[in-house]
Amino acid sequence: MTTDTPARLLQLLSLLQTPREWPGGELADRLGVSRRTVRRDIDRLRELGYPVQATMGADGGYRLVAGKAMPPLVLDDEEAVAIAVGLRAGAGHAVEGVDEASVRALAKLEQVLPSRLRHRVSTLQAATTPLTSGDGASIAPETLTVMASTVAGRERLRFAYRAGDGTESRRLTEPYRLVSTGRRWYLVAYDLDRDDWRTFRVDRVSDPFATGARFAPRELPAGSAAEYLRRSIQRRQETYEFTVAFAAPADDVAARLPRWLGAPEPDAGQGCVVRGATGDPVDWLAVRLAMTGLDFTVRKPAELIDCVRELGARLSRGAGA
Template sequence: MANTSNRTLRLLSLLQSHRYWPGAELAERLDVSQRTLRRDVDRLRELGYPVEARRGVDGGYQLAAGAALPPLVIDDEEAVALAVGLQAAAQGPVDGIAEPSLRVLAKIVQVMPGRLRRRVEALRAMTVTGGWGGPARTDVDPDVLTSVALACRDTERLRFAYTAADGRRTERHVEPLRLVSLGRRWYLVAYDLDRADWRNLRVDRIADPAGTGARFRPRELPAADAAEFVRARLDAVPRSHRVEVLVDAPAAAVRERIGRWAAAEEAGPGRCRVRFTSDSLDWAALAVGAIGADFRVVHPPELVDLLRDWADRFHRASSVPPGRLTRAPVTSAGRTGRPDRR
């Protein structure tokens, strides 16, 4: 059985992770009797935690909302994940979030044990924000992210398994340079020793990173910075359609709506030019429609045809009285069939 202090902390952690615990299940998780559990709950109450109890056969315990936020008990992985999430929030586009996120992050890092502080500070120092709106996703394994950040900071060669987009798994031996948060993803910019070339590698596809102990002198990156390198590589990926539209709205307003996956630049008073690539014209139509402003398609002409088809379909749908909707024939391409007008 764990000592009293450790057991009390374990009880607090369980109560914080679950809204309600049946008493018998909670005692079993702690490997104590119901009587000992009641004493531990009383000890938490003495420390200021509002623990509510429900009596009876199905009785149990839960933390109530208190007048003040009590100290939280989190493990190492949760602490790193919290720091990563706050770092992402500080880079996000939501007004009023960045500064409080940085303040909380500074407080958390200050009270972290040395082993965790070293990992989180390495992540903060080695991350470059690439723009394109929105913070990077936080579903990347925090251990992988911080291990890579440490290797970047310490200029230590790194080995790991990497899964490509087609599912093929390869072993990589690299000299890591920087982490880049771009387009809601994390990328590692590194020199691949086996391929003798620079690579941008998605961190969510990296597994089991391990430092080799071998230090290196950083090579010259063929770009102004790591973020520009990743953007250039992503832009070079072949896409089915390159879309360009003129929008009757300021570029700043458009970026707030679709800045995660499109570039908007001013094109005159109250007007901007929007460019992006897409594998699907249907998705492109949804994207420009989500802007919420009038626009004119510059390229490709196929998008104009699709929008006309959608406009006809939406007009028919809006003009049908309730209860009179009929199903139109659908072609093999998934669009509504219309008579040949030739």
């Protein structure tokens, strides 16, 4: 019998977070208490904001339903390890769709993981070889979680940085946002030593250290961190402009293309067009367009048109056509 009320509430909450309906008698047996105590504990959970729904009758019971806000989750050891391993795998390889929110979730989870579970997560990841596209650098998840915590806490961040030409330096920054392009992670931050905004490739960062010094956020000289990163990359690289028409609504295309490539605009009929600029190789862009699974037509540049044509012919030959 669980006599510790807080511990019993956590155990009850863990049971209710399993997607099924729990008869009151079964909950009472699991917890070693009376049905009356179960009803009181259910009322306590409701007071804490957990939307517990009750059904009447011989087969009635309790279940947790979707509410207006996200209440705290209670995870057992196996669930916590599974989530941490999944988030680490995605974060470490800049998987498209695994954005800063996922890294913040990982930072919160690892902050409260007991050392025995943290060791299990590290062991599992070390023994696992992820199947990735190979077009982006791997990153230690610890680097991302430190950065995410300083972004969320508005805390100054110090780290070592290796530039593209191999030059190494130490940076003291006010981190603003982490941005994933689908191939790499970038940190958008205010560089205090250079008194200006900068973008940093996270795979070139080492020894990140949260200084504990708080700061008031500065105004970014762009509409968003993603837009600032796009402009920054264009300034550093030799870029080319492209225009691609899709035979699909703009919302569908936006959900399948990285935001930094450009925002789809409505075109003739039910289609849309994407106009942008990038320094990525044309063969990578051709493959990325094909990965949307949508019909498209390249309008410019000629190099991209030729690349898409060659890619299509190569795939046809590979299929025996």
